[in-house]
Amino acid sequence: MTVFTSYYRGEIRGEAVSISLYPPKNWKGKHLPLFAPTPELLKWWKASAQDTAAQSEYTREFRKTLDSRQQLIQLWVRKQKDNPQDITLCCFEKTGDFCHRYQVGEEILQELWGGEVGADQLQLTLVQGKTNHSITYPPLVLSLIEKCHALGYPVQCDRLACGYYRVSLHGEDLGDWSELGVLAVLSLLQQEFYRGRLLAGLAGLAAAGSG
Incomplete structure (x- = not known):
């Protein structure tokens, strides 16, 4: 099984899973708020300058959020290891734009997964x-x-x-x-x-x- 990340209008491999706080209207795939930012963090980001300093602050705060969910994340990872189907974690931002899905893929899933994690159809190495x-x-x-x-x-x-x-x-x-x-x-x-x-x-x- 491989976990990919992409945006909603991008290429989807396997099962599509939304990890944005609010999925798009009429979204028919699964929604996994476990990997979504908090409403407070999302509101702060939208009001910020969205520059490199804001990105750094967002990354720090989102990491704290993920750390607080570690037990649930570990349970989810263990469950997925028995799932033969690939999945794509989806959010709104296009490839290359700043997005929390890269942090989920790079810092969380790769760390816990110990296996293959793809980002926007490209392999993380x-x-x-x-x-x-x-x-x-x-x-x-x-x-x-x-x-x-x-x-x-x-x-x-x-x-x-x-x-x-x-x-x-x-x-x-x-x-x-x-x-x-x-x-x-x-x-x-x-x-x-x-x-x-x-x-x-x-x-x-x-x-x-x-x-």
């Missing part, structure tokens, strides 16, 4: 970080990390509890970045014109931040 434990990366982040390594730049991206990535190269701290930010950093590291400027600039920012 486990690779080793410098902290000596498996880290789950979205496919695009993983692809850029692998390209940097192939070019001789063994960049490390450690996932923080808040959902950001702590980036380092040859032991040098290059700062903490949101997923969008880390995509930009990894892309620029592959371009010779920007690489030297980027490393010098990021190292300076990291030093200033720790001073």
